[in-house]
Amino acid sequence: MPRSYTMGARAATTAATRDQVLAAIFQLAATRPIARITLDDVAALAGVSVQTVLRHFGSRDGLLDAAVEHSKREVLAERRPTGPAPAEALAALVRHYERMGDLVLRLLAQEDDERVRRITDLGKHLHRQWVAESFGPRLPPDPxxxxxxxxxxxxxxxxxxxKLLRRDRALSRPATEARLLALVHAILAQADAAPAPATAPTSTSP
Structure with a gap:
């Protein structure tokens, strides 16, 4: 029993340290370009040694890869709608943008960096996938x-x-969400008006 408890405590400590390091790199990414973030910076902010960072992630690239994977899981969880209505999908999306939108915008401004571009390309893919899944039932079957x-x-x-609504126009979160929802409803109205695919006439035997 003591051995099992010790192993469990060690695993919890390891996970906590890993989370500290990941939190540190996200915090740094919110204030400076990815290319300028060093392991020394991350370790200092996380309150650990560079050797500890390397022990957990292997290298700077390994740390960045882990941060991307961690972020991907968080994005998928945050954007998951609480129900099928477009308003519920938009509420989840805006909630995500409120937490991560400014960081995403910073990354998009760094797309000349190949590593950052791979991150933003993944984000664009996930966003399109989210759109297709969230509004798919309302879309016509014609490809x-x-x-x-x-x-x-x-x-x-x-x-x-x-950004245009929340940051540039300085609208409130509810107003921003309402305007985005109005755009979505207008587009879905086009989907509802799309003609149904023609069905081939059934032949009858003489």
């Missing part, structure tokens, strides 16, 4: 029409749309 409407929904819910 071309469906794809065009997904394009419009991606634009209407993009982080830059949030």
């Amino acid at each position: 071309a029409t469906r794809e065009a409407l997904v394009d419009l929904l991606v634009v209407a819910t993009d982080v830059y749309a949030w």
Whole structure:
């Protein structure tokens, strides 16, 4: 029993240290370009040694990879709607943007850095996937029409749309959410108006 308890405590300490280091790199990424973040910076902010960081993540690249994977899990969890209605999807999205939107915008401004571009490319892929899953049931089955409407929904819910309203216009969070939802409803109205696919006539035997 004491041995089991000791192993459990050690595992908890290891996980806590790992979380501290990941929190540190996210905090640094909010204030400076990724290219300028060093292991010394991360270790100092996390309150650990560089050797501890290396022991957990292997290298600076390993740390960045772990941070991206951690962020991906958080994004998927945060954006998960509480129900099928567009308003619920938008509420989850805006909640995510309120927490991470400014950091995402900082990363998008660093896309000349190949590593950062890989991160933002993943983010764009996840956003399009979220749109297709969140609003898919309302979209027509015709592939071309469906794809065009997904394009419009991606634009209407993009982080830059949030920035224009929330940061540039300085609107409140509820007002920002309401305007984004109005855009989504307008696009989904097009989806509802899309003609149903023609069905082939059934042949009857003479």
